[in-house]
Amino acid sequence: MKIYGHPETRSFRVYWTCHEVGIPYDFEPIKPKETRTNSEFMQLNPSGKVPALTDNGLRLFESAAICSYICQKMNSDLLPPQGTPSRAKVEQWLFFACAELEQPLWVSSKHQHILPEMYRTQEVESSCKYEFEHQTSVLSHLLADREFLVDDRFTLADLFVSHVLMWARAKGYMDKKNVNITDFMKRMREREGFKATKALAKKVNESL
Numbered sequence: 001m002k003i004y005g006h007p008e009t010r011s012f013r014v015y016w017t018c019h020e021v022g023i024p025y026d027f028e029p030i031k032p033k034e035t036r037t038n039s040e041f042m043q044l045n046p047s048g049k050v051p052a053l054t055d056n057g058l059r060l061f062e063s064a065a066i067c068s069y070i071c072q073k074m075n076s077d078l079l080p081p082q083g084t085p086s087r088a089k090v091e092q093w094l095f096f097a098c099a100e101l102e103q104p105l106w107v108s109s110k111h112q113h114i115l116p117e118m119y120r121t122q123e124v125e126s127s128c129k130y131e132f133e134h135q136t137s138v139l140s141h142l143l144a145d146r147e148f149l150v151d152d153r154f155t156l157a158d159l160f161v162s163h164v165l166m167w168a169r170a171k172g173y174m175d176k177k178n179v180n181i182t183d184f185m186k187r188m189r190e191r192e193g194f195k196a197t198k199a200l201a202k203k204v205n206e207s208l
């Protein structure tokens with residue numbers, strides 16, 4: 001199994017999932033700014049985005065789909081069995097992470113340094129912050145009396161949501177006074193799988 005990506009992107013979720021479930025993988029580093037000029041990569045994901053995965057003829061993109069595939073391949077309880085309420089709840093949080101929580105961060109980042117300059121506007125910034133605060137308040141209420149998002153144990157839901165929160169913290173979007181959220185992030189950072197992924201990310205960053 002080969003994972004194309006860069007540790008400072010959503011690819012981190014995929015490496016972290018691999019470390020949590022214990023699946024070996026080949027790492028194919030590619031910088032997001034270089035994907036669109038790499039014809040081999042464009043065949044794999046025509047939108048030019050990382051992460052992407054190949055496995056026995058399968059080509060896959062979208063971080064949530066990739067992590068879900070890896071969990072199913074390994075029969076991991078990071079993704080509860082299909083058709084159960086737990087599975088439905090994990091999927092709810094995966095969609096929430098990608099469709100709601102990360103979108104204000106992504107829109108803001110695109111307008112700060114990703115889009116071609118002629119398409120950027122700083123006018124979106126205040127609405128991005130407003131929207132992110134609304135979404136984190138949803139989480140904060142929920143985390144007031146629980147350690148994990150689903151079933152009192154670590155699942156893909158926690159991995160995705162905490163990864164987005166870490167991105168928010170790096171971007172200066174995080175309210176450090178929000179104890180429920182900061183404690184949740186601390187619990188996630190203390191996981192062995194997270195630490196191993198961080199160590200890999202550091203090594204790769206130094207070599208690129």
Ligand SMILES: N[C@@H](CCC(=O)N[C@@H](CS)C(=O)NCC(=O)O)C(=O)O
Pocket residue numbers: 008009010011032033035036047048049050051061062063064098
């Ligand atoms: N929804 C996608 C988003 C992928 C994405 O936007 N990746 C960024 C890096 S985090 C990227 O590759 N950007 C390069 C580009 O847009 O050309 C996922 O979750 O995998």
